Amino acid sequence: MTIPDTCAALVLSHGGRAETIGGAGLADAAEWLEYRQISLPDPGPDQVLIRVALSPVNPSDLLHIRGEYGLSRQIGMPAGFEGVGTVIGTGKRAQALAGRRVSFLATGSGAWAEYALADAAAVIPVSPDIADSDAAALIVNPLTAIALVGLAADSGTRALVLTAANSQLCRLMIEPALSRNLTLIAIIRKAAQAAPLHALGVQHVLDSSGADFAARLGNVCRSEKPRILLDAVGDQIAADIFAAMPAHSRWISYGLLSATGPRLPDMRQFVFDNKRIEGFWLSRWLQAASPEHREKAEAEVQTRFASGVWSTAIGTRLTLQNTIRDLGRALRAGGKVMIAPDAT
């Protein structure tokens, strides 16, 4: 197989970081992305070059495109954090991965491209039992789900609260949480989202747009005593939930669906009730986890996809060429949007 010198990619139009954040969705992809040919560098000694089969559009990708993520942007770098593909070139110390089908974090370039560079430590050879549609999104959401549920279970709480509970990520958390005997309190924003969550075994589903929300929240906090809030939003509703939770509660923020932060009523809940607000970022978790811990989590992820306990609810499938035009609409349509670079 010959490796070309250039390939097509969706690259970032802006560099650096943004002062403010934009919230969920992406109104105008043309403002942020450009479709063009990029040159293909050779992999470094610990890197691999991957022909990308499929790459998801995750909320973190949108944050990064707009400069709201934890990494500074480089103009002209391909977007896209993860995907699935085939290793077609390797550095000296990564030859064991040659030819393998891998899920990967595109740590050397970006995944919304025909080819992507990744550090060998950021690729996971995947079982043939796992379809491309699951393997493409095997790392960001699934490892976050395993890590967050582990963190909740290790805290000793018996119950936990999830905001934006209808998200792909929250759905992944349900089975691992229930299998660890955690009671789930799911916060949704539309009544129609309740039934599918109940069907997955979630014990309490509360619609924050309902008139009785505050009363129901108070009741469930008193009866279940959740001391962990896993929050993807960061809005006033999250702050109100946190205020209703008992002493020693932790608000763990891992997503930024709200463009504006909450107002805290006062600081008593920190001083007297020993509550705290903190954050979770998978990048930090991956760096801090021991190799054994990380491999165990990766194996758990693969087992769940291979056995069908987990599956990715696919939405619109885009090409590199039509992504800029169709991405906004595809995101609004729901399901996991996938980009298929299709270099063959």
Place this chain on the structure above:
Amino acid sequence: MTIPDTCAALVLSHGGRAETIGGAGLADAAEWLEYRQISLPDPGPDQVLIRVALSPVNPSDLLHIRGEYGLSRQIGMPAGFEGVGTVIGTGKRAQALAGRRVSFLATGSGAWAEYALADAAAVIPVSPDIADSDAAALIVNPLTAIALVGLAADSGTRALVLTAANSQLCRLMIEPALSRNLTLIAIIRKAAQAAPLHALGVQHVLDSSGADFAARLGNVCRSEKPRILLDAVGDQIAADIFAAMPAHSRWISYGLLSATGPRLPDMRQFVFDNKRIEGFWLSRWLQAASPEHREKAEAEVQTRFASGVWSTAIGTRLTLQNTIRDLGRALRAGGKVMIAPDAT
């Protein structure tokens, strides 16, 4: 010595807890306190009865009087958390304390009374080198100062930020912090407060009412990289300081001088920068500390007062009879307000 059946006290007019908080000071003591005779119970097996010589008015006393503290109020119980006095009665298992001059937390009643009940574990026999004016306020502020500086030093930060830095408590923190090689960044609200803090060795004093505050704050955060904020206020300025601090910073709230909480800009500082907001409460620290740790801290406190490194800046001295009338004015006048029950 005969122990009377009743004594004079300043008792709480309201029970329970308040929904909102009132901020610094106390506008109308007559709304919250009543001067009257109370009956004197016998000490339990692990308790002592103390004739109170002097008791300070701490910010936490005002919070408790208004129902804003971490403990529920009982109508008719004397106010006042700490003081100095002489043990004049003991339970069976507390006889070793008979006749001793002690600093105490009035864990069995309240210190703004001619007599107070305390658990033996909550009294500290004090050296004759320490004046009543220092011994009266030996526990709440001094142990908090030692605990907070210890917490900052243990965190590994090289610098820390103090809000309301002109307070009695912050002044106590200065020498212990400097002796542990911590650089201090003191935030004040009036330019006139700067000189005394510089004189005590504080390296950076920033007036939050100054037009150049944001720029100076940004500069000092970049140069000193403080990762601990010890905050007694809980207002928007505290939130702005926290936002200017580097990754991995901790906002430790220990006071409630602001009646309204801050708005957080968004949750990125938690997710990507690993910052967190938490609280400190001396009651929790005292329960969690090992006996050795606690004794070491108490010894440090006594040594500093006995040697004159610390001294309490006394303000108005009140009697039980004139406190309700004069407390508001005395608090505005500055210095530590003291109540002298004077039962002799």
